[in-house]
Amino acid sequence: MPRSFTRYSQGNRRHPERREKSLQFAQRTLQEESRSDSLRRDAPRGRARFLVSLAMTALLAGACLAAAQTGSLDQAWSLLAKGQRPEAIRLLHEMIDANPRDAEARVLLGSVLMEEGKGPESLAQLTEAVRLRPDWAQAQNALGEAFKAFGDPEAARKAFEKAVECDPRFAQAQINLGLVLTEGGELSLAVPHLNSSIQLLGQRPEAAYPHYLLAKIYSEQAQISKAAAELQQAVSLQPDFAEAWSDLGSVRKTLLDDAGALAAFEKAVQFAPNDPVAQTRLGSELLGQGKAHEAVPHLEEAVRLGAENQSALYNLHRALLLDGHTQEAEAVKQRLNDLLRRQDQADQNAVAGIQLNNQGAALEKAGNLPGALEKYRAALERYPEHVGIRLNFAIALLRLGYREQGISELREVVRRDPKNLSAEKALKEALARAPR
Numbered sequence: 060m061p062r063s064f065t066r067y068s069q070g071n072r073r074h075p076e077r078r079e080k081s082l083q084f085a086q087r088t089l090q091e092e093s094r095s096d097s098l099r100r101d102a103p104r105g106r107a108r109f110l111v112s113l114a115m116t117a118l119l120a121g122a123c124l125a126a127a128q129t130g131s132l133d134q135a136w137s138l139l140a141k142g143q144r145p146e147a148i149r150l151l152h153e154m155i156d157a158n159p160r161d162a163e164a165r166v167l168l169g170s171v172l173m174e175e176g177k178g179p180e181s182l183a184q185l186t187e188a189v190r191l192r193p194d195w196a197q198a199q200n201a202l203g204e205a206f207k208a209f210g211d212p213e214a215a216r217k218a219f220e221k222a223v224e225c226d227p228r229f230a231q232a233q234i235n236l237g238l239v240l241t242e243g244g245e246l247s248l249a250v251p252h253l254n255s256s257i258q259l260l261g262q263r264p265e266a267a268y269p270h271y272l273l274a275k276i277y278s279e280q281a282q283i284s285k286a287a288a289e290l291q292q293a294v295s296l297q298p299d300f301a302e303a304w305s306d307l308g309s310v311r312k313t314l315l316d317d318a319g320a321l322a323a324f325e326k327a328v329q330f331a332p333n334d335p336v337a338q339t340r341l342g343s344e345l346l347g348q349g350k351a352h353e354a355v356p357h358l359e360e361a362v363r364l365g366a367e368n369q370s371a372l373y374n375l376h377r378a379l380l381l382d383g384h385t386q387e388a389e390a391v392k393q394r395l396n397d398l399l400r401r402q403d404q405a406d407q408n409a410v411a412g413i414q415l416n417n418q419g420a421a422l423e424k425a426g427n428l429p430g431a432l433e434k435y436r437a438a439l440e441r442y443p444e445h446v447g448i449r450l451n452f453a454i455a456l457l458r459l460g461y462r463e464q465g466i467s468e469l470r471e472v473v474r475r476d477p478k479n480l481s482a483e484k485a486l487k488e489a490l491a492r493a494p495r
Contacts, residue, residue: 134150284314342371
């Protein structure tokens with residue numbers, strides 16, 4: 060079914076989102092549990108950092124088989140630790156071929172494939188692991204993380220809810236469920252899960268992230284003092300948590316604690332010098348406190364890291380003027396004006412592109428596929444960055460028999476958005492039907 064879209068308002072963003080870093084795998088010491096031996100996924104998460112640790116044991120299907128499986132899993136872990144992912148993936152496939160009911164191997168393989176961006180393969184392994192052991196909280200949690208990574212938050216939520224139901228003391232599942240509820244705007248439902256994870260983790264560094272999420276919720280609810288307390292706790296537990304330091308600076312600024320805000324922004328830059336948001340906030344705060352000369356290098360770095368940073372350009376222009384660099388300030392002003400013009404044009408093109416796409420979707424629904432194709436084509440010319448429009452265009456091409464061009468457009472969608480499961484599935488189906 061063709062998709063219609065709405066324009067996302069740039070003004071709704073408090074600040075640019077940080078990209079999540081790649082998952083890093085590390086083996087933990089196995090611990091005795093009251094539950095059956097299991098693979099545990101304890102993931103302390105920062106705003107831009109997910110550090111996932113898995114502890115692996117074999118199913119108790121016989122002493123010899125268990126020992127063999129454990130050795131193979133240890134070998135897979137060793138390969139992952141050395142960065143030899145293709146070899147680890149090959150080994151895990153061999154293990155599953157030898158024993159298709161090896162849920163532990165499937166969860167590890169599915170998690171590695173998720174990191175590789177291979178959505179259908181990852182979800183297939185994790186779904187089968189859950190089918191084999193539906194009451195295994197760690198498998199449900201891993202499946203939820205994959206659904207979330209590949210753009211299906213509703214399915215992710217159901218998996219996390221199942222994980223929490225299976226094991227309420229599984230802290231990472233509580234965090235993940237709190238996160239997906241927070242991102243879905245269900246803040247009041249998220250709070251008890253985040254509080255549960257904090258109680259389970261205690262004073263461990265891993266508890267920093269749920270404290271950070273609670274601060275986000277309290278800020279959204281205008282409970283600024285509570286947000287400040289949660290952020291302070293987060294940086295106490297994890298002193299290098301740059302995003303928490305940055306947000307703590309903003310909260311302290313709201314509380315009129317200028318000295319505390321500056322100190323927090325400085326910590327954020329110390330731990331994340333390549334974060335343009337951190338550099339912009341520190342430079343802007345220095346400028347606001349009358350320290351234009353000190354503000355300039357941070358704002359220049361913010362612009363270098365993010366050339367489209369409107370806030371950084373505006374404040375850099377002001378700082379250069381106040382610091383006596385008139386000529387440099389004029390050049391920055393010209394860059395800012397150019398940026399504003401480009402953004403205005405881009406916004407106009409985006410609105411027009413979405414309107415044309417939605418007209419195409421209406422025509423396709425009414426059975427006028429050729430007319431829909433031309434609308435999609437015009438929409439793509441206006442808004443070439445929108446992968447959803449390109450996907451609609453590609454599907455229409457294929458349905459009208461333009462196989463080569465349709466496949467080419469699908470390849471472009473997958474290149475731009477490797478986690479787009481709909482596009483990946485459509486591409487595989489199109490390639491399977493292509494003449495040999």
